[in-house]
Amino acid sequence: MSIQLAFKALSDPTRRDILELLRERDMTAGEIAEQFNMTKPSISHHLNLLKQADLVIDERQGQFIYYSINTTVLQDLMSWLWTFKKGEK
Amino acid sequence: MSIQLAFKALSDPTRRDILELLRERDMTAGEIAEQFNMTKPSISHHLNLLKQADLVIDERQGQFIYYSINTTVLQDLMSWLWTFKKGEK
Numbered sequence: 001m002s003i004q005l006a007f008k009a010l011s012d013p014t015r016r017d018i019l020e021l022l023r024e025r026d027m028t029a030g031e032i033a034e035q036f037n038m039t040k041p042s043i044s045h046h047l048n049l050l051k052q053a054d055l056v057i058d059e060r061q062g063q064f065i066y067y068s069i070n071t072t073v074l075q076d077l078m079s080w081l082w083t084f085k086k087g088e089k
Numbered sequence: 090m091s092i093q094l095a096f097k098a099l100s101d102p103t104r105r106d107i108l109e110l111l112r113e114r115d116m117t118a119g120e121i122a123e124q125f126n127m128t129k130p131s132i133s134h135h136l137n138l139l140k141q142a143d144l145v146i147d148e149r150q151g152q153f154i155y156y157s158i159n160t161t162v163l164q165d166l167m168s169w170l171w172t173f174k175k176g177e178k
Binding site for chain 2: 007008023069071074077078082
């Protein structure tokens with residue numbers, strides 16, 4: 001279930017920071033790692049969890065793999081959250 | 090950090106089901122437990138996590154404690170998710 005994986009992926013601050021970074025532009029794992037005080041394997045682990053949750057997409061461009069945000073699941077989450085507005089008092 | 094606790098709380102399907110149930114009307118822990126094939130202590134545990142994440146509020150009404158949805162944090166989550174729409178391609 002993607003909503004499940006997505007909420008789990010988003011419960012980690014580093015993974016939210018990665019998404020906020022990718023909001024600016026697509027980046028390679030190396031570029032992302034440079035922005036954090038973390039090893040590249042740690043960043044790769046977080047990127048994999050984001051990928052499993054369909055929150056990011058990786059795409060080869062020439063010799064590099066670029067990560068970008070997949071807005072589809074984020075929109076699914078928003079739709080789910082939106083259902084709670086109806087019953088607002 | 091409430092956004093942190095909220096995403097964590099929402100990563101569990103039972104807790105999302107509880108919220109969906111409370112979307113219909115406010116309920117006591119007992120009424121909620123009746124809807125699930127779970128013990129009351131298990132439901133209480135989930136309700137506590139939802140309360141810690143500020144996703145539900147408990148309020149005494151006479152001799153009963155009613156749980157209701159707190160939309161504030163849900164709106165914070167929506168605002169955060171919304172920031173990713175801007176960069177949409």
